[in-house]
Structure formats: structure tokens, C-alpha cells
Amino acid sequence: MNTLQSTSLINFNSFFFLSDIEVGKHFYLELNGITFHGQVLVVSSIVTLIVFIFSFLGTSNKNIIPNGWQNFMESVVEFIKDIAVNQLGESAYRPWLPFIGTIFLFVFGCNWAGAVIPWKLIKLNEGEFAAPTNDINTTVALALLTSFTYFYAGFSTKGFGYFKRYIEPTPILLPINILEDFTKPLSLSFRLFGNVLADELTVSVLTVLVPLFIPLPVMLLGVFASSVQALIFSTLAGAYIAESVEGH
Numbered sequence: 001m002n003t004l005q006s007t008s009l010i011n012f013n014s015f016f017f018l019s020d021i022e023v024g025k026h027f028y029l030e031l032n033g034i035t036f037h038g039q040v041l042v043v044s045s046i047v048t049l050i051v052f053i054f055s056f057l058g059t060s061n062k063n064i065i066p067n068g069w070q071n072f073m074e075s076v077v078e079f080i081k082d083i084a085v086n087q088l089g090e091s092a093y094r095p096w097l098p099f100i101g102t103i104f105l106f107v108f109g110c111n112w113a114g115a116v117i118p119w120k121l122i123k124l125n126e127g128e129f130a131a132p133t134n135d136i137n138t139t140v141a142l143a144l145l146t147s148f149t150y151f152y153a154g155f156s157t158k159g160f161g162y163f164k165r166y167i168e169p170t171p172i173l174l175p176i177n178i179l180e181d182f183t184k185p186l187s188l189s190f191r192l193f194g195n196v197l198a199d200e201l202t203v204s205v206l207t208v209l210v211p212l213f214i215p216l217p218v219m220l221l222g223v224f225a226s227s228v229q230a231l232i233f234s235t236l237a238g239a240y241i242a243e244s245v246e247g248h
Helices: 002-018 038-059 068-088 094-116 136-167 171-209 215-245
Strands: 028-031 034-037
Touching: 028 038, 034 038, 038 068, 038 094, 038 136, 068 094, 068 215, 094 136, 094 171, 094 215, 136 171, 136 215, 171 215
Parallel strands: none
Antiparallel strands: 028 034
8 A cells, every 4th residue: 555655656746747847938038128039049149159169160270181170170061062962963052052051050059059958957037048949939030041042042043934933834733832832931940840849858758757867868869860950951951942943
């Protein structure tokens, strides 16, 4: 009987702590009457600063035979170049390499900031620090930026002829082709947001239930998934741009 009561008490306590888990709760900053999601602004700024520092270290002392930080950053650039070339081809990738690289590094940095840095150790009066990409506003902004870029890519290369794609191969497909331009940013934003949020929620639940060793494999899986999501987002951005400039 006592054993049963103890087991019930443990289960009750577990569910009590699970009910306190909050992922995506925000703290807010007020600047000149404008409200910002504080954790997005702060962590995004940290990620951007780290990328700038890495870039500076990789280019401040360039040698013909790269070494150290230069070697590391050249490897990163080569990896991003491969993404762009695979989607756009050797002849068309170069103008869009900075955009695809920026998207990849920002998403990669934000995802890793949430998966690797123990933000929960920093106590705030309200909300908590987390990956900026677990905020739907961030992922929607990235998706809309991607949509604007592939619209710009198509219009800048084909002019008004770009809009012929909406009535090809037949005008009957006009509504479907227009709908496709709405579904692209939706799928981009919700895929990234859902994966990052699910990973953080899973780790939070497991940390409450089995706080010592079991969450570690899941955290490592989250780090891997964070990298894959950055690759998927930047690859799709390149694919959408390639679709817009195709045939030019």
C-alpha cells in the first residue's frame, strides 16, 4: 500500500512539474513605444555578433595557404557555395550566394544557440532566453524575406515576362500557381518553427522526468536536427530562386 502511494505521489509530482513547462514564453522590451520580443532581439543579436566575429577572424590575416580561422571560414564558404551551385548551377549562383549564405548562417546559429547554450540557467522575471527560431514571428519573417527574394530574382531577370509562369502551361492553372506562392512561405516558416519548438519541448519534458542521462541523446539529436533544418531552409531558398530565374 505504501509503495502504491509512493508511486502515485511520484506520478502526481511529475505531472505537476510537466504542467509548469513553458516553451516559447516571451519577455518583452519596450523601445520608443514599440514592443519587441526580448529573447528574439537579444539572442539574434548575439548570433549575429558571433557570425561577424568568426568572419573577422577568418579574413583579418589572409594567407595564400589558409590556416586556422581562415581555413575554417573558407570551408564554411565552400559548403554554402555547394548549396548554391547545386540549386542554381555554376553560371547563375554567384549573385545569390550572399543571400543563401546569410540565411544558412543565421538559421544555423539561432538553432544551435537554442540547442547548445543552457539558457535556462539565466533566470528572468518573465519568460526565458531560447532559440529565436522557436518564435513563429522569426520564421515567418525569414520565409517572407525568401519569398521577396525569389520574386525579385524572377522580375529582375525576366521583367514582366516573369508573370507568364502563372498561366503556363494553361491559364486554368492560374489559381493554383498563385496559391503556390502563398504555400511556400507557410511551409518554410512552420517547418522550421515546428521542428525547433518540438525539440525544445521534448528536451524540457525529458529533463523533468529523467533529469540525468536520458535527455543527453535527445539533445545531441536536437543539435543534429538544428543543423539539418538550416540546410533545408537554405536549400529551399536556393531552389525557389532557381525556379524564378529558370529559362533566363
